Amino acid sequence: MPNQLQKNPDVAHFYLRRLHSLLGVIPVSAFLVEHMIANSFILKGPEAYNSVIQALRSLPFLVPLEILLIGFPLAYHSVYGIYITLTGSANTASYSYLRNWMYVLQRVSGIIALVFIAYHVWEFRIASDIYGFEVSYEAVSKALANPWNFAFYSVGLAGTMFHFANGLWLFCITWGITLGPKSQRIAGWIFAVAGLVFFVLAMQTIWAVVQ
Numbered sequence: 629m630p631n632q633l634q635k636n637p638d639v640a641h642f643y644l645r646r647l648h649s650l651l652g653v654i655p656v657s658a659f660l661v662e663h664m665i666a667n668s669f670i671l672k673g674p675e676a677y678n679s680v681i682q683a684l685r686s687l688p689f690l691v692p693l694e695i696l697l698i699g700f701p702l703a704y705h706s707v708y709g710i711y712i713t714l715t716g717s718a719n720t721a722s723y724s725y726l727r728n729w730m731y732v733l734q735r736v737s738g739i740i741a742l743v744f745i746a747y748h749v750w751e752f753r754i755a756s757d758i759y760g761f762e763v764s765y766e767a768v769s770k771a772l773a774n775p776w777n778f779a780f781y782s783v784g785l786a787g788t789m790f791h792f793a794n795g796l797w798l799f800c801i802t803w804g805i806t807l808g809p810k811s812q813r814i815a816g817w818i819f820a821v822a823g824l825v826f827f828v829l830a831m832q833t834i835w836a837v838v839q
């Protein structure tokens with residue numbers, strides 16, 4: 629006997645999409661905020677930043693926690709995000725001009741975030757373990773002193789912050805938090821300001837480390 633999900637693939641798609649949405653906020657967006665705040669200690673100088681990095685790196689069960697709490701959720705959100713991107717189509721008839729643009733930009737920024745995060749994780753998490761160098765203020769400064777790398781980080785951060793801020797706006801609609809046009813407009817402004825603040829903080833951080 630086929631069960632409910634086998635009889636109706638739309639039901640499976642509904643739950644898989646809800647999971648994609650939920651993981652985009654908890655834990656992926658939550659981790660992004662924590663990561664931005666931890667990195668902003670660069671603004672307080674090498675000693676402050678190095679002690680934050682050391683504290684984070686000495687957490688017990690670090691690798692299993694990273695894989696379980698960040699790696700798997702981000703991998704699911706990314707793979708399903710690519711599926712959504714490849715199977716969806718911009719609905720010009722029923723969306724406004726701005727919403728259509730946001731729809732396209734959400735997908736483009738997701739791809740930018742994927743490329744950026746993959747390289748960033750390789751550069752400062754995996755390569756450091758494989759080649760045995762310590763991630764520190766000095767190492768980050770040296771890496772970002774390369775103008776190509778700095779430009780890559782600037783574009784990556786812009787894409788990721790846009791995706792994060794517009795994603796939170798979409799999340800509020802997906803879960804029925806903002807139902808009417810007025811609440812969606814207010815949420816739009818709140819998340820636009822939040823995204824901009826985080827982007828400025830991120831740019832200040834990478835700029836400070838190369839000075």
Ligand code: HEM
Nearest residue numbers: 649652656657706709710712738739742795796798799802
């Ligand atoms: C820092 C990493 C990321 C964060 C913080 C993030 C966050 C979010 C959030 C909060 C949403 C809204 C969920 C909803 O629609 O209810 C979302 C949607 C989405 N994300 Fe991500 N995401 C990230 C990375 C990615 C990656 C790597 C991809 C794929 C390449 C991706 C593709 C998508 C897509 C296609 C949507 C659906 C947009 C829609 O329904 O219109 N995301 N993301």
